[in-house]
Amino acid sequence: MMKLNCLIISLVATFVFGTAFARGGDLVNNGGGLAEKNVMYAFEKLDIYIQMCLKSESCKLNDSQKALLETILQNLPAEKAAKQLFFASEKKVPGSFIIDGLVRVAKTGSTVGSPIYINSDLLYTKNEANEYDPMTIPEAVAVLIHELGHHFGNYSHEELDLIGVRASLMLQHKFISTPMMPWNSEVSATVFNPNLVSSFPEVLINVGNDIIDISKEYRDEVQCVGVTIPIPILPVPDLELANKKPVASILHNVHWAKLKEKNGFFTVTITGSVSNNCVYKSNIWIRNNDSKVNITFRIRKSESKQAWVFVPGSLVVEQFKDPWWKIIRLPFNPLQNVW
Structure with missing residues (x-):
């Protein structure tokens, strides 16, 4: 009944x-x-x-x-x-x-x-x-x-x-959620790490009404570094040779790093620590923990000015290192896109 x-x-x-x-x-x-x-x-x-x-x-x-x-x-x-x-x-x-x-x-x-x-x-x-x-x-x-x-x-x-x-x-x-501004989730990032050794994270950006799934972009970017030739100048990257794709990855320690405005567009950067599961020889793997990742994108206010809107085509995902030997820092980044 x-x-x-x-x-x-x-x-x-x-x-x-x-x-x-x-x-x-x-x-x-x-x-x-x-x-x-x-x-x-x-x-x-x-x-x-x-x-x-x-x-x-x-x-x-x-x-x-x-x-x-x-x-x-x-x-x-x-x-x-x-x-x-x-x-x-x-x-x-x-x-x-x-x-x-x-x-x-x-x-x-x-x-x-x-x-x-x-x-x-x-x-x-x-x-x-x-x-x-x-x-x-x-x-x-x-x-x-x-x-x-x-x-x-x-x-x-x-x-x-x-x-x-x-x-x-x-x-x-297993979920990490971090808003751009405290107590406001209108612009935020969410990361879900399913497994420590056998999976890649789900990485979501929340902007206004939209959920932008950038999991594939993250997976395509992360890599296991083979040989590194140090370049002691920031932001010039080190030379990396014999890189290969990891079999799994974890994204953690996620936080908002940069925010800048130009002509009504805001460029925001999220930084997180990357832990890659790297197989270098048959049946031998190590956890590579010395890389970070920047997730950069642009947002703007909607025409009604009521909500933030993600700008299509603005996403950049980049794995990088920030080691102790980077002792010289240039006053600007010649490699960074100027939006």
Whole structure:
């Protein structure tokens, strides 16, 4: 009977709120839709995140919780094929997210592929600076696991919350998030390091309404240095010979290094430490920790001046070293692009 009621609720919601539930990216407060996009990104990568939780003891799942998570994982292709993520506002459609007398962050039916409705009102939280913080990717994973769990049995909200929160907490330890300005996430960088020795990081830049995935650019740039011929002058790079691609990499110690303005465009640089897994001989690898990476791009205000916008084609990712022998520093960088 409970499954039938959930299905009826889902069908009624689809019919009644068909126009009210806009497909992702609905603007809420001044969040600009970033939380909605975090939810959609988390859904896209959910199979990776669930697999990590199942393999990690830090998720602290018992056998029944693992079994449900494995079932969710096995059915994800069918879930994604249904394209069932929708966003709406409880304030605009009162009662649409009230379940058991409480306003919920999401709701769904009881079968695989049932629409998942996300309450946009609860995706943004006002912080101490009176700014709105969007729901993060790990937090979105908790919500999605909870809702997908309803597709496979009469589980209580508490049971599904526990599984989702444990997966979310595990992921939070692997995510690095750094805003350009404290208490404001409108321009920020997010790095996810899945594994210490066998993977490359996911590197995301958040600018206004957009999530720019630069993981491929990072992976293409990082390299294991073979032989270095020192050049003791900054910013002239050392001569590097016999470089090769790493089999894995970690990006950490990420921070905002530079910000300059010209003609209404802001050029920003993020710097992080790079730890590459380098194989130099068969079955012999070492961890190369002496490189850094600069991620540089431009942003500008939108025409309405309400949000920051990423400037296409402005991204530059560059691995470099800053060793002790760089004792001479030129007053300018002749190698740097002038924007």
